[in-house]
Amino acid sequence: MKPIESIVVFEHEKLYFTDEHKKLKLDQALENYYGDGTPFFSLIKNGVKFNQHVGVIKIAQTTIEILPKADHNGKDEWRQLLHDMIRTVWGFEVKVSSSASLKLKKNSILNLYYELYVKEIEYLLHRGLIKRYNRKEGNLHALKGALHFSKHISQNLVHHERFYVKYSHYDVNHEIHRILYKALKLIEQTNSKSDLSSRIGTLLLNFPEMSDVKVTDSTFEKINFDRKNQHYEKALQIAKLLLLNYHPDVSRGKNNVLALMFDMNRLWEQFVYVVLKKNIQHIDIKVRAQQSKEFWRSENGASRMKPDIVLEANGNRIVLDTKWKNLNGNYLPSTEDLRQMYAYHRYFKATKTALIYPGEESKLIKGDYSAIEHDEVTDTLTCGVAFISTHQNIKQWKENIVSFVKDNFLASHKTY
Structure with missing residues (x-):
C-alpha cells in the first residue's frame, strides 16, 4: 500500500486512527513505541493525544508532524517558525534560495536535519578527515608493535613466519567517524527526498566504509573535543539526535520509528535567551541563563532554583521566566x-520579575504581591505577566522580543 506522505497536527491535539492508518500499521507502531516509554504522547481510545512536544515522528515512509501553536497562524507558518526557532537556538546558518524556501513549507523538520547533516559531512570531507591512533591486534608476517605471547604460541606453533602482535595504527577508521558513518547510513535508509538522495550517495562513495558501532548516550559523553576535532561538534550533535531517537522495529523490520521531538517550554526559553543575548547584552547589560542558587538544605542534600533568564542592568536584577502556555484570555498565571x-524576588534580590508568554498581541499586565503584616519588603514586590506577539516572519518576531524587553524592563523610567 502506498504510504501516507505526511500527517500534520498541532501540539496537544488528538490523532484518531483511520482505516488507512491501520492498514499501514501506524497504530501498532505508535502503541509499541509508547510501550518503550515515550514522553511525547499518550494513548487514547483509537488514537493518541500529543502534549507540549513538537517535531516529527517518522514511521517507515510516513511522517507525523507535530507543530507548535500560539496564535492564529496556520500550519505552513508554524512549520517555518519552528524551523527558524531551532536554527536560532542551535546556531545553524542554512542559506537557501527563494525556491528552496518555498519547498520548505511542504517539508518536515526531519528534512531540515538531514539537510544540515549532509552539509556538515560535505564540509568535513572537503576539509579532510582527521586521523587517530587505533589499537589493533592480529597475525602479521612481520614483527610490529608488541608480541602477544600466549596467542602467538597457540596460533603460530607451526607458522614460524608469523607473529601475533598488538600495535597502533594511525588512520581515519576510529570511533568518531564510525558514528558519523552510521548516521549517514541511517539517513540513506530513511530519506525520502529525491534532491538529497544524490548528495547522500556521493557522500557514501567518498566516505571511507566503517565498521559498525553500538551507540548509546555514554558513547557521546566519552568524546573529548580539542583543537583538532572541534569542527566535528555540530555533525556529532546531529548524529546523536538521529541515532539516539531511532527505534528499529526488530520484530517486523518495516515500522521503524525515528522521532525528533522538542519540548516547546524548553525551546521557547532557549529561543528568548539567545535572541536577548545576541541583541541586548553589552558592557552595561548582562544576560544570563539558568543561574543556580541554593535555597534549601538538609543532611540528605540540597535543593536549588534556576530562573530561565536573569538580566542585570544599572545595578538592577530582572528575572524572566518563560512559559509556553495559552492562558485562554484570562491572563491569570x-x-x-x-x-x-516570589521566591526569585527573595533569593535573587530581583527588582522586577515577569512571566513571559507568547501571544497574539504584546502587552504587560502589572501584578503586585499582597502585603504581609510587618513585612515591608513584600509590599514592594511585583510580578508582571508579559505577552510578546508572535509573527510569521522570524526576524520580526525577534525584534518584537528585543523591543518589548527593552521598553518594559530595561528603560529607566519603567517601574510597572
Missing part, C-alpha cells in the same frame, strides 16, 4: 508559577 517568581 498559575499559583505555582507566581510562588516561583
